[in-house]
Amino acid sequence: MPRRPLTAVPAAVPTILVTALSVVALAGCGQGPDAGAAPASSASSASSDGAAGAGTSYPLSLDNCDTRTTVDAAPQRVVTIKSSTTEMLLALGLGDRIVGSAFLDGPVPDSLADAAAEAPAVATPLSDQVPGSEAVLGLEPDLVYAGWESNLTADGAGDRATLAKLGVATYVSPAACKSPESMPDPLTFDDVFAEIGEVGEIFDASDAADDLVAAQRDTLASVTRDDRGLTALWYSSGDDIPYVGAGIGAPQMIMDAVGLDNVAADVHDTWTSFSWEQAIEADPDVIVLVDATWNSAEQKIERLESNPATARMTAVREGRYLTVPFPASEAGVRNVDAVVDLSDQLAGLDL
Structure with a gap:
């Protein structure tokens, strides 16, 4: 969705992330998926030799927006582009991995405020627009996590092939994939939850991802759908x-x-x-x-x-x-x- 640079946007007070983050904080970083993991997204697929409960086995290869990307180890230095990617890592308790955030759409919700305050790269973003490749590479990231495919171009943070040659893995939110073969059609909450699970796998934090998905599923199920045909x-x-x-x-x-x-x-x-x-x-x-x-x-x-x-x-x-x-x-x-x-x-x- 097109937008202009911004500094702040009024935000509604959320409910689910407060509960979910409490669960994540108790669980810590996970060592593997459990039976409640979200189903695989139609937008991307992952392959790994790790057994269930044994943590992520690296290198981990992913089909992501028509691009094969490989993560050699749990990313420690991540550049996030767009609020959706920054908030994903904060919600999973991975804010300390963010070395640069950019193109944020507004402040984080109250439930993530403490996590954001403890992440200097989120409290002070790298750029209010898509950062240039020079600025991104200067942070020596091992992963660039982008909200839109268009963030990863030669005129933006760097094209995916070039970054890969430089040893920088890339991952795009699967919901933002644009080709007919990879775009969710239509987008469902299972797709959203699958991204949470896949990010958890990338960062060897599957237990935290499973807990977050379970909390969100419970809250979503608690909503009474309006039946008036409005x-x-x-x-x-x-x-x-x-x-x-x-x-x-x-x-x-x-x-x-x-x-x-x-x-x-x-x-x-x-x-x-x-x-x-x-x-x-x-x-x-x-x-x-x-x-x-x-x-x-x-x-x-x-x-x-x-x-x-x-x-x-x-x-x-x-x-x-x-x-x-x-x-x-x-x-x-x-x-x-x-x-x-x-x-x-x-x-x-x-x-």
């Missing part, structure tokens, strides 16, 4: 042309779990350019507003209410807005929190 528009950004959540990405996955029918669900993409005419015709019951510093929920409300055409929409007229912080709108450890928070907001609306 429709929603996921409004991410844009003025003249709104950019909205489409039918196969994280917004659709989250809205499905909440019980909202996406008015742009027929668009076979993760996000899409929409039109105000389409939105007005659909007349959604509620509007989900992505809250970001460069395009806040308040700015979106002002835009909707000041335009005579959009002001006639039922959701605008009745003030039926739900908000989600930008970092929770992309696949990662905050998606379950987004479901809980949006469900609570929905229940609080006068419908």
Whole structure:
């Protein structure tokens, strides 16, 4: 999802990560998967000679976004790009492995604040945009963990083949894979949980990953899905042309779990350019507003209410807005929190 550099974004207080991090803290770094591990993601696959319970066996080879990547040992020096990757490592208790973080979409949630404060590279990011390869290599990483494939190009942090030749492994969030062969279609919570498991395997922290997945599954199962058949528009950004959540990405996955029918669900993409005419015709019951510093929920409300055409929409007229912080709108450890928070907001609306 396109964005501009930012420094902060208001964030909803999450619930699941508090519980999950407590479990992780007790469990410590894991030595191997258990019977409750998440199923393998369709976006990537891992191979290892290690037996269950014996910890990760290295070298570990992964098929990741149409690229074969090999990790020779549990990474100790990691550059994370995007909030989703940084927060993944913090949630797994691996913040001490981060030597550089960049292109963060906003502050971490309250539940990860202490972990972030103990990670200097997160407290003081390397860059508010995609870092250049020179800056990345200067940190001598053994792994670059990117939220988007586009982060790993010659004009960005470095292309994957070149980094591999220099001894730097790369890993892209599988939910962000773009080719039809590797992109989750549609993205599901099993895909999100599979990434947690795969990252746990990469870092020889499978027990911590299994505990985090189990906690998130329990919380997700505790949400009562709204059954009123309410429709929603996921409004991410844009003025003249709104950019909205489409039918196969994280917004659709989250809205499905909440019980909202996406008015742009027929668009076979993760996000899409929409039109105000389409939105007005659909007349959604509620509007989900992505809250970001460069395009806040308040700015979106002002835009909707000041335009005579959009002001006639039922959701605008009745003030039926739900908000989600930008970092929770992309696949990662905050998606379950987004479901809980949006469900609570929905229940609080006068419908």
